[in-house]
Amino acid sequence: MPLVVPGITTNSAKGDKSDWVNKLMGKKISDSGSNEISFAKKDLPESHRVLKPGDMKTMDHNPDRLNIHLGEDDTVQNVTYG
Template sequence: MSSNEEQTFTRLVNEQRAQNNPASTNTVSEAEWHTKLSGKKIVDGQAHSVDTFSKQDLPEKHRVIPPGTLVTMDHHPDRLNVHVDEQGNATHVTFG
């Protein structure tokens, strides 16, 4: 699956989740964050291009998760999890 196909698939899954669970406030936010971050490189400092996104602009409760990283299983519904590829580009987001 190409990167564009994967991004389209993830967007469609997020939209379907939002339709199936309208009571969930995070599902809509998940789709919005996915749209904002998808394919962009997450950087520590200021974002200086349309291809980057600054960690400073993420919600206070967030974590950036590179491939193969072990994460705790504690669930925080308001914590944004930004999953990135080997280059640091956002691939998808979840809350929890």
């Protein structure tokens, strides 16, 4: 069985991390529409989770799941897959 390293040796249709970084960094996740300071939840991939500081999270690895890490001010600080 070959070694599979998510994001390096896999090529899925989820999109590139840098695309999501460019779209989300510094913005707030909103239930309504997207604009200069917010991004609509409805425009995120189906497999995603928004993580606030101190949130509990599962440790299962899902290479297609977009993880959106918020800061204390609820703006996006980091984006990862897993």
